[in-house]
Amino acid sequence: MKALLRDLKPGTTVDIPDGTYTTSGCRTLQGLRGAEEKPIVLRAKNRGKVTIVGEAGFIFRDCEHLVLEGFVFENDADQQCVMLDNCKHVRVTRNVFQPKERAKPRHWEHWVTVDGARSGYNRIDRNRFERKVNRGSPLFVRGDDTALVCSQHDRVDYNHFRDVVYANRENGHETIRTGGNDLGASGQSSFTTIEHNLLERCSGEDELISIKSSDNVIRNNTLINCRGAICMRLGNRGVVSGNVIIATEEGPGFGGIKLFGFEHKVTDNYLSGLTGTKHEAPLSLIPGMHDTPTTENIGKKYDDMTATAPTRCTISNNTWVDCAALQFGYEKEDKKWPLSPNGCVFTNNHVIRTKPNPKPMVILGAVRDLQATGNVAYDVQPPPQDTAWSSWFTWEKDKPTVEEPKRLTEADVGPDAKEGS
Template identity: 30%
Template sequence: MRNSGPESSTPREILATPAVSACHPPRTDHTLAAPPPPRTPETPMPSLGRRTFLSAALATAAIGGTSSARASTRATQVRTVDELRRAIAAAQPGAEIVLADGTYNVTGSQGIPIQGRRGTASAPIIVRAASTGGATLAGDRGFVLTDSAYVVLSGFKLRQRTTLDIPTTCKNIRISRNDIQLADVEGMHWLMVRGDNAVVERNHFHGKSTLGVFLGVEGPGSAGMARGVRIVRNYFSDHTFAGDNGGEPIRLGLSGRSLSDAGAIVEENLFERANGDPEAISVKSSANFIRYNTVRNSLGGIVLRHGNKTRVEGNFILAGSNGIRIYGNDHLIVNNYVERVSGSGIVLGSGSVRDHKPEDDAESRRGNDAPDRVTIALNTVLSSGTAISGESQRTLPPLGCTIADNLLVGDSGSLVSMPYQQGITWSGNILWGAAGNGNIPASGFTRKDPKLVAGNDGVRRLGAGSPAIDAASRTYASVTQDADGQARTGRADVGADEYNTATPVRRPLTPADVGPASR
């Protein structure tokens, strides 16, 4: 969202990826505490004890099958909307309800109620299509969740004219492997999450041209946030809203909720042609983790618009318009790879207020909180309009911020344009290319050829003998991996890549890696 204007389903075999539903807010200087363990495509999502969505027993199931032949012998097969409603109303922990493939027109305001249905971590209630994408739910309203827990909705094509809502009365709800293209109604959000420990995974959100977000996360009252939400392996594509703001794929909070710790994890999602807003991931809450996502060919970037203590790590932003933009306090921006962004790769913003406070009025909370104690380190920015820049349109500068050990390479223009210098410490950055240095202090960089080599995935990594190897000016105890998911060893290499001849564990995501059919 721009800086002004109004704010506007899983079979048992895929349950092998239990959700992380709690995390500890990070400290965000260069000694930041370690984040939750990273997940790679080859490993299941880690469990965090009693709050884990699914038991270890379910985690042993095979991944990938979606046909009704794989259904449990206890599964209830239904063939009409009324049969589906009755089966859900009678569902007990461990129930599995399978809707036959076909198209179903759900009329009236009742929708498909899921009221007072409570599974358990080891025995969730599963409502799914017979095959992934085989059952289409059209009409006025779809699933209506109330006072329920440990419910899985999986494998549907959702085509309703009403927002799918996870209210605060619902906990541990999983929305999995659905194709979501609700009615293209002006101002309508497609999925709103307000309940704690929800998991939104492997869905495809696509084809919206009007005001409204694909996925919003809010919480109780006017200031709270849902806690422990996890958004993973989703595909967000083709949002073409042409208005000033309000078309974010993910909006994580609102200005009035920004001081609430959400502890959300947004990871391994792919954004393509996300052109509904300059913010593909709009963070308006605190203590979140935004990691390992890929944003490609999109207007939107990753923006910490409101809130504090968020860690932005290991994201790939490629061939778009906006990179990473930061407001608020105590963030860590580390290991990100930004290439061919027409604007600035990283923007350290300015403020209309020094710090937001709980007692602030609603209008004040909409202003930009000047960045304090933000660390921008070990990032690679290549061939962008400007590698790192600031803002001068507001009067309050960054304070106590660090920009260190980044690799900045450009072909034209200037690599650094920072109007406020007094609140920033620079060190260890490496600059290269035909682009000018800009106004980065001489003590904060060296100009050396990093000897980059393009991989099969197009990512340019350090080559043998690069002066960036073991050249970091600081230590980063909490940064144990690079953007590729490979270990940071000894003194860190400058930029997002730690030199390694092995095949990367992570890489920019493609449509095959995400969405309903992904493994």
């Protein structure tokens, strides 16, 4: 393979012959410069017939307008399958990631990462990420923590993530991550778009998609039987829209959307059958440590409990069907997170229960200046009229008809999906 990767110029396409290629370390490709209309393309001659095994995958460093397509990565998960380091306009598409995880990993094992202060406008699309057990994320779009600069304007779309194994509440098993602790806490923006992905049985921990940066969009994804929640963990002004989040299996912890931070918009999502509570609730507005959009407690001063109370967030036009209770603040004071959600709007939502449920539809703890208007509810066992939150809703007398939005399927995503948009 080494000989094929020499003298790569704009417009060059290299078709790697079928076979299994064993690496003795990361294969680093540096300074490759394609052009917008003439990218450099490295692809399997026959998609899925070129397998990378051995110690590691590829590092692309300081590259632009490059495409990596059609490989199967089965290398040792001790090192990344693909790292984009200070790259722009690099596309990683139609690959399969199923690296070999060690029984006793030496450190967190991330499979595909985007790093570096100069990274941006990369695309990770139509890949399949298969079964993860060890600590680390299948996909981590980061940047440079030390320089406090996020990779920006990256796109994660039409990928298939499946079987991130439940880690019994051990931290560090997020399926998709953006940003980082200091990047998020200091308010850095990444403008990442995560859309049209299918996640099945991705249950590593209570943060399923963990957003630790500002100004991101998570839209039109399908999540099926995933423990945990889409979590706006650190950062502000995120948009979570048009997602379909469904649990069809029995069991605890199937969650929805969790908010920390300022001015997020949660709109037009459909959630059904979710069983999670508190941090994994179908909707969670959790108290925070801070009442400001950023904090100077970063670096050595960073506290794992760092979070900003949900503030001026808008939750509108969403539908919950046969879900556990929506969580608004905590009923009892939490000394670690003493600041309650503040100034949020809950409007024009539908909450529907067609089956008896002993738990309330809403758990209302301490919140400040919450506006709840225009919502509609139906429950086969409606609450007493004097319940604190019952006035948020107009109560339907007859069971409403709710049509489930189209789910993404395996035909829509992954290496064999149609090109689409």
